[in-house]
Amino acid sequence: MALPKLRISPTRKNKRRSHLALSKTNLLECPSCGATKRPHTACTDCGYVRPGLTLKTSGTV
Template identity: 50%
Template sequence: MVPLPKRKLSKGRRDRRRAHDALQNTNLVQCSQCGEMRLPHTVCPNCGYYQGREIISMEKAEKKK
């Protein structure tokens, strides 16, 4: 037999337990092109490069703003 909970956990108790999951630090890496810190596996928001290739042209991005 598999043990099962005797009573249903309330939504508040469940959410209080899960609240700590979002408190972990985000892992940042240094951009190889400009040296700014960015999230891994994403295009650099500062220079627009990803893995040594220009993905977003920053001149076009500045004109749109």
């Protein structure tokens, strides 16, 4: 079985893992009802997408 030649220091390990952090999700306020929603998606409360386009929602999330 393969074994590591040298011990990896905590600094080196953390530098390698520095790109693995999750980014915070961006939430916007729906201009129609004021609920929070993700950008470029329909509002889960009222179904608002853009002016003139509203999707029907079932009401259960």
